[in-house]
Amino acid sequence: MSATDVTDRVIGEDGSLAEYWVPARDARSEEMVVNMGPQHPATHGVLRVAVKTDGEVVLDCEPMIGNLHRCKEKIAENLQYWQFMPYTDRLDYLAAINNEEVYARAVEKLCGIEIPERIQYIRTIVAELGRVSSHVFSVGVYGLDIGAFTPFLYCYRERERANSLFEKLTGGRMLYHYYRVGGVARDLSDEWIQECLEFLDIVEEKMEEYNALTTWNKVFRERTMGVGVLSREKALAYGITGPALRASGVDWDVRRDEPYGLYDRFEWRVPVADGRHGTIGDCWNRHWIRAQELAESIKIVRQAIDKLPPRDPKLTPSSMYQPYVNPNVPRILRGPKDAEVYVRGENPRGELAFYLVSDAKNAPYRCKIRGPAFSNIAVLPEISRGYLIADLVAIIGSIDIVLGEVDR
Amino acid sequence: MTATEIGGLLRERLGDKVLEVHDDALSGWVKVERAAFVDACRLLRDDPRTQMEVLHSLTAVDRIARFEVVVHLCSIAKKHAVALKADTASRDDVAFPSVTSVWPAADWHERETYDMFGVVFEGHPHLRRILLPSDWEGWPLRKDEGNPLEYHGIPGIATIRGLEEAHRAQQAVERAEKYGGAAPAKAAAKPAGGSPPAPGGAPAAPGGAPKAPPMPGGAPKAPPLPGGAPKAPPLPGGAAPKPPGAPTPPKPPSGGGAPPLPPGFKSPPPKGDAS
Amino acid sequence: MNLSELFGAIPGWGYVPAFVQMMVVGLVPAVLVVLAVVTPVGLLGTYAERRWSAFMQDRLGPNRVGLPIWFDGWQRDYTNKPWYIKLWGLVQPLADGIKLLGKEDFVPPGGDKLLFLAAPLIVFAGALGMFVALPLSYGLTAADLNVGIFYLLAVGAVEVIGVLMAGWASNNKWSLLGSMREVAQVVAYEIPMALTALCPVLLAGSLRMGAIIEHQQTAYDLWGLTIGGEGLAQWGLGWNLFRAFPVNVVAIVIFYTCALANLKRAPFDLPESESELVSGFLTEYSGMRWGLFFLGEYAAMFALSGITATLFLGGWGSGPAYGALMLVPVKEIPLGVATLDWRTVAGVVEFSWKTCALFLLMMNLRWTLPRLRLDQVMSLCFKYFVPFSMACLLLSGLAALAGA
Numbered sequence A: 001m002s003a004t005d006v007t008d009r010v011i012g013e014d015g016s017l018a019e020y021w022v023p024a025r026d027a028r029s030e031e032m033v034v035n036m037g038p039q040h041p042a043t044h045g046v047l048r049v050a051v052k053t054d055g056e057v058v059l060d061c062e063p064m065i066g067n068l069h070r071c072k073e074k075i076a077e078n079l080q081y082w083q084f085m086p087y088t089d090r091l092d093y094l095a096a097i098n099n100e101e102v103y104a105r106a107v108e109k110l111c112g113i114e115i116p117e118r119i120q121y122i123r124t125i126v127a128e129l130g131r132v133s134s135h136v137f138s139v140g141v142y143g144l145d146i147g148a149f150t151p152f153l154y155c156y157r158e159r160e161r162a163n164s165l166f167e168k169l170t171g172g173r174m175l176y177h178y179y180r181v182g183g184v185a186r187d188l189s190d191e192w193i194q195e196c197l198e199f200l201d202i203v204e205e206k207m208e209e210y211n212a213l214t215t216w217n218k219v220f221r222e223r224t225m226g227v228g229v230l231s232r233e234k235a236l237a238y239g240i241t242g243p244a245l246r247a248s249g250v251d252w253d254v255r256r257d258e259p260y261g262l263y264d265r266f267e268w269r270v271p272v273a274d275g276r277h278g279t280i281g282d283c284w285n286r287h288w289i290r291a292q293e294l295a296e297s298i299k300i301v302r303q304a305i306d307k308l309p310p311r312d313p314k315l316t317p318s319s320m321y322q323p324y325v326n327p328n329v330p331r332i333l334r335g336p337k338d339a340e341v342y343v344r345g346e347n348p349r350g351e352l353a354f355y356l357v358s359d360a361k362n363a364p365y366r367c368k369i370r371g372p373a374f375s376n377i378a379v380l381p382e383i384s385r386g387y388l389i390a391d392l393v394a395i396i397g398s399i400d401i402v403l404g405e406v407d408r
Numbered sequence B: 001m002t003a004t005e006i007g008g009l010l011r012e013r014l015g016d017k018v019l020e021v022h023d024d025a026l027s028g029w030v031k032v033e034r035a036a037f038v039d040a041c042r043l044l045r046d047d048p049r050t051q052m053e054v055l056h057s058l059t060a061v062d063r064i065a066r067f068e069v070v071v072h073l074c075s076i077a078k079k080h081a082v083a084l085k086a087d088t089a090s091r092d093d094v095a096f097p098s099v100t101s102v103w104p105a106a107d108w109h110e111r112e113t114y115d116m117f118g119v120v121f122e123g124h125p126h127l128r129r130i131l132l133p134s135d136w137e138g139w140p141l142r143k144d145e146g147n148p149l150e151y152h153g154i155p156g157i158a159t160i161r162g163l164e165e166a167h168r169a170q171q172a173v174e175r176a177e178k179y180g181g182a183a184p185a186k187a188a189a190k191p192a193g194g195s196p197p198a199p200g201g202a203p204a205a206p207g208g209a210p211k212a213p214p215m216p217g218g219a220p221k222a223p224p225l226p227g228g229a230p231k232a233p234p235l236p237g238g239a240a241p242k243p244p245g246a247p248t249p250p251k252p253p254s255g256g257g258a259p260p261l262p263p264g265f266k267s268p269p270p271k272g273d274a275s
Numbered sequence C: 001m002n003l004s005e006l007f008g009a010i011p012g013w014g015y016v017p018a019f020v021q022m023m024v025v026g027l028v029p030a031v032l033v034v035l036a037v038v039t040p041v042g043l044l045g046t047y048a049e050r051r052w053s054a055f056m057q058d059r060l061g062p063n064r065v066g067l068p069i070w071f072d073g074w075q076r077d078y079t080n081k082p083w084y085i086k087l088w089g090l091v092q093p094l095a096d097g098i099k100l101l102g103k104e105d106f107v108p109p110g111g112d113k114l115l116f117l118a119a120p121l122i123v124f125a126g127a128l129g130m131f132v133a134l135p136l137s138y139g140l141t142a143a144d145l146n147v148g149i150f151y152l153l154a155v156g157a158v159e160v161i162g163v164l165m166a167g168w169a170s171n172n173k174w175s176l177l178g179s180m181r182e183v184a185q186v187v188a189y190e191i192p193m194a195l196t197a198l199c200p201v202l203l204a205g206s207l208r209m210g211a212i213i214e215h216q217q218t219a220y221d222l223w224g225l226t227i228g229g230e231g232l233a234q235w236g237l238g239w240n241l242f243r244a245f246p247v248n249v250v251a252i253v254i255f256y257t258c259a260l261a262n263l264k265r266a267p268f269d270l271p272e273s274e275s276e277l278v279s280g281f282l283t284e285y286s287g288m289r290w291g292l293f294f295l296g297e298y299a300a301m302f303a304l305s306g307i308t309a310t311l312f313l314g315g316w317g318s319g320p321a322y323g324a325l326m327l328v329p330v331k332e333i334p335l336g337v338a339t340l341d342w343r344t345v346a347g348v349v350e351f352s353w354k355t356c357a358l359f360l361l362m363m364n365l366r367w368t369l370p371r372l373r374l375d376q377v378m379s380l381c382f383k384y385f386v387p388f389s390m391a392c393l394l395l396s397g398l399a400a401l402a403g404a
Helices: A072-077 A082-089 A093-111 A117-146 A150-170 A190-213 A218-224 A232-237 A243-247 A283-307 A372-377 A380-384 A389-399 A403-407 B003-017 B034-046 B106-117 B157-179 B184-189 C003-008 C018-056 C092-101 C113-133 C148-156 C158-169 C173-204 C209-217 C230-237 C245-262 C287-312 C320-326 C342-366 C374-403
Strands: A032-036 A048-054 A057-064 A339-347 A350-358 A366-370 B018-023 B028-032 B054-062 B067-075 B080-087 B095-097 B120-122 C220-222 C225-227 C332-335 C338-341
Touching: A032 C173, A048 A389, A057 A380, A057 A389, A072 A082, A072 A366, A082 A093, A093 A117, A093 A339, A093 A350, A117 A150, A117 A190, A117 A218, A117 A283, A117 A389, A150 A190, A190 A283, A218 A283, A218 A389, A232 A243, A243 A283, A243 A350, A283 A389, A350 A372, A350 B054, A350 B067, A366 A372, A366 B054, A372 A389, A372 A403, A372 B106, A380 A389, B003 B018, B003 B028, B003 B034, B003 B080, B028 B034, B034 B067, B034 B080, B034 B095, B054 B106, B067 B106, B106 B120, C003 C018, C018 C092, C018 C113, C018 C287, C018 C342, C092 C287, C113 C148, C113 C158, C113 C287, C148 C158, C148 C173, C148 C209, C148 C287, C158 C173, C158 C287, C173 C209, C173 C245, C173 C287, C173 C374, C209 C230, C209 C287, C220 C230, C230 C320, C245 C287, C245 C342, C245 C374, C287 C342, C320 C342, C332 C342, C338 C342
Parallel strands: B028 B080, B095 B120
Antiparallel strands: A032 A048, A048 A057, A339 A350, A350 A366, B018 B028, B054 B067, B067 B080, C220 C225, C332 C338
16 A cells, blocks of 8 residues: 555644544445443443444544433422432532532522531532542543553552541442531531541652553553644533643633632642643643642642631531531522522533522422533544544543433 | 623624523523524624633523523633523424534533423434433423333333232222221222223223323422323424324323233222222 | 383384374373473463452452361351461462353354354463473473474464454454454564564574573673683573673563563553453453463463573573572482483573563563553554564674674
8 A cells, every 4th residue: 555545634623633544445444333332341331432443443433322311300300409419429420529519509509598617618628529539530540441450449549548538427438418508417527637638648649659650651641642632622612621621721610710619718720731741632631630630639628627717616516417507598498489590610520510490499490410521522523533442442531421420 | 791791792783682681699691582592602602702612501491381492601711601591482383593503512412402302403413312212202301291101111100100009909909808898998999190990900001191190309290281282292303393282192001002010910800899 | 211111111002103103202291291381370370460460459369269178068258267278369260260160151143153162272272382392491391393483483373363263253343353453463573573582593503492592501702702601601691681792682672572462461452452342352252261361371471481581591591590509519319210300400490480580570561551552562563673673683693603
C-alpha cells in the first residue's frame, strides 16, 4: 500500500487525529459492529456502546443508555421533599454525599430555609471529603482502564478509609442519607475530626505514589496524551461540565464562579489545563485535573476544620435520634405556589442541577435532575472517531461516568 | 445580567414575541412564543452581551393544558444564567422546534424530553427514545400517565395489585367456608384498584379502564383532563403522537386473555357466590 | 547402566526396528524431564504470581489452602485445626486444578468445535516443547539439539497458532480481535528476538545451547583483550552479557522485552486485555481448557526466562552460585546405580536462581506497568527493536572476529 492509498485521513477541526489513519476506501476491510457492553469491564457499569469498527479503528460509536433507569424524576413527584433525599444518593453513587448537598440546597432555596453557620461548615467538610473519596477512586480506576491493576487497589485502599470515615459519621459506607433539609443528620465529633485529619494526611502522602504509578508513568502518558481531544468550543457546545470542561481549558467552577455554601471563604484554586503536558482537552489532562482537584479538596477540608465554629447549644438536638438541623424548619415542607428553582452544584463529575417546580404542595410538581455524566457521555462519538478500540476505553474512562447518574 | 435585563434585550429584537419575563429571588426566566424559540436561543448565544454558550439542561413541565419546554442556559464568559421557556400549542399538538442546531448538547436532552413527555422536536436529527426501551408505550412523566399493565409479559404494578386483591378475596372466601361467618362480604364487595375479580371464574384481569393506582407518599393526584382517555398510544418511529382525545382501548395483557396467575394464586370464585 | 541397557533387558527388544529403538530411548528421558519440570513450574507459577501480586498490592493472596494430614470429619474451617498444615497456601494451585476439572467443558454455539477444543492443547504443547532443548543443568538437558536455539524459538512460536485457533473458533468478535492482536504482535516480535538471540550464537559459533554455555565458561575477552582465566569466567565474568561489552547489554534488554511480548504479559498483554477485549481469546474458555492456557503461559514464562539466562547470563555453567559451589571438594555423589555429578547440583542452583529472578521481574513488570496500545507495540518493535537488534548482530559479529 503506497502512501497515496491513505487518502481518507481523518483530522478533527483541532488537528486531534493527526497520528491516526483510517484506511482509504479501497484498502478498507469489512466493517464490523461490536457491542461494548452492557456487560463490559471498561464501561463502568451498564453502558452499552455500539462500535462500528474497521479492524481496530473506531469508525463510529453510539452510547446506548437507559439500562439503569429507575424513574427517579417520577418518584420525586410522588414523594415529599424530604423523602426524596435518600434517592439522590443513588444518582452518582460514587459521590453520594455531593448529590444530597445539591438537592438539599434546592429544597432550602425553594422553601426559604436558613442554614446555621456550623452546619454549613459541616456540609462543606463532608462534601469535599466526598469529592476526595470520589476522585481517589476515579484516579485509581482510570489506571485500571489503561491496564495497570495495582494503582487501582492502592487507591481503593484509601477509598475504603474514606468509606469507614463516612460510616462512622452517617452509618452508611456508600449511600449515606446524611443531609436533612435545613441541616444534617448529626454533628461532627471531635474524635471524628481527628480521624479525618489523619486520613487527609495519608491521602496527601500517597497521592505522589499514585501519580508516579499513573499520571507520570511513561506508558500511561503515551496511552492518554493526545487521545480523545475535546476542544474548548466542542466542550462548551456539548454542555460538558466538571473536570472534563476544565481539562479543555475552560476556567469554570461553580463553587468559585457562582459561589454557594462557604466556598468563597477558603483559599483554593481551580485547576485548569494549560497545555504544559499533552494536548489541552486530552484524556491525560482530564485525569490530571482530577488528581489536582483532589489536593485542592484536601486543602478546603483542612481550612473548614480549622474555622469550624463552636457548637451552638440552641442547635444541639434533644436526643440522638433527632437530626442536627435548623430548629425553624417546618414540620411539613411546602413550596410556594407556582415557583421554581434551578440549583446547580459542582459535583466530582460535573455540575449536578435540580430543577424543582412547586405548586404549594408538599411534593414537587416537577423535579428534573440534570446529571453531569448524562451530558458528558453524549460527546463520546464526537471525540472517539478515528481512534483505536483501546483508545475508546481510555476515553470512556477519562470522561468518568457513573451510570446511576446517566440513567437516573 | 439579570433575567429582567435579558428579557429586555430579547424584547428589543423580538418585540411582542416575548410573552413574559419573570425575575425574583428564586428564579429568572423569559417566556417566548414557540415560533420565536430558536431565534431567541440563537440571539442569546450570539449576542456579545449575553453569550449563552452552554445549554445546561432542557426539559419540559406538564402544565395539563400544554407542555412547557424549559431551557436552562448559562454563560461562562459573563457568569450569568437564565431559563428560556415556550409552550407547545396544546396537549395534543406537541410539536416543538428543536434547538440542536444551536447547541449540539440539546440532542440527548431533547431525546429524553421526547421519551418522557412525548414532545416532538421538529428538526431533531434522530428523535427516538433514549432511556426507555424503543418499544415502550406511553410517556411516563405526563401527569395522566398510569402504570403500564404489562411489558413483554412482565406484569405492571396495577396487574400485580389486581392479582393480590384477587388472592385476598379468595382467602377471605376460604376462611368463610372454613369458619363460617360473614367475613368475605367485605373483601368481595370492595375490590380495590381497577381490577375487580372478573365474573365467570376468570382470574383478575385488570382490564377495562386502566386507572392509575395511587402511588404511596402523598402524591399530587392527577388532575382530570379534558381528553378523557388517559393513556397515549405508542409512537411508531417518531411520528406525532395520536391525540389522547381519540381513545384506543389499552392492549389486553398477554394474548387477549387474562395474565397467567403465579403459582399459589387461585382463581377467585364468581362474584355472586361470595356475596 | 544406561537407558539402552535398561531397554535391552525387555524381552524381544532386539526385534524392534533400530529407528524405533532410538526414538524410544531418546524420548523417554525427554518426556520424564519435561513432565517433572513443567508441571511443578506451571502450578507454582500461578501460585507465585498470585502471591507476589498480592504482596505488591497490599493484599494477602492465597494463604489458606494447605494439607490436612488427618481427616476429622467435615469442618466449617479447617485452618485452625492442629492436623491441618497451612503451608502458606501452596496447595492452592492443586485446589484450583480440581475446581477447573469439575467445570463444564463449554463450547460456544456457532463456534468451530474441533479448533476450539484443540487450541489449548496446541498452546500447551508449544510451551512443553521448549523444555526439550532447555539446558537445566550439566547432563540435565532432555535433548541438546545441534539447532537448539533455532528449535526453541520455532517451538515457542507454535503458541500463536493455538491462540489464533482459539480466537477464531470462539465465535466471538472480542476473541477474534484478541487473537488477531496476538498474531500481529508475536510474529512481529519474533524478528528482533531471533536477531538478538543470534548475538551469543555468533560469539559461541554454534546454535547448540550446550556450546553457548561452554563458551561462557571460557576466559573472558573484551574485543580481543583476554581478562582473567577460566576460573574468573566461572564466577560470572564469562557471561555473554559482558562479552562484546556494550552490545549484549542492549541485546539482553531487547531479547527479554521481546520475550515478554511473546508471552503476552503486561505491558504487552493486548491479546487478553481484560479492560478492553474482555480477556480476548480467553473469553469463551472455561474449565481445564482455560487452565491449560495458563499452565502453558507459566511454563513458557519459565522457559523463556531460562533461555534468557542461558544465552546471556551463563546458563547453569557460570555465575556466583556455580563458582562458589565448585569450591566444594566433591566431584561425584554416588546414588546407588548411578552417580550424580557435582556439576549437576551446582548447575541446578545456578540456573534456578537466575531463572527465578527473571521470572520475578516479569511479574513485577506486569503488576506495575499499564498496557501499551497496539500501534505503540508495533512501533516499538519495528522502529526501535529491529534496527537496534540488527546493529547488535553486526557488532557481535565484529566482536567474534576480534576475539577469534
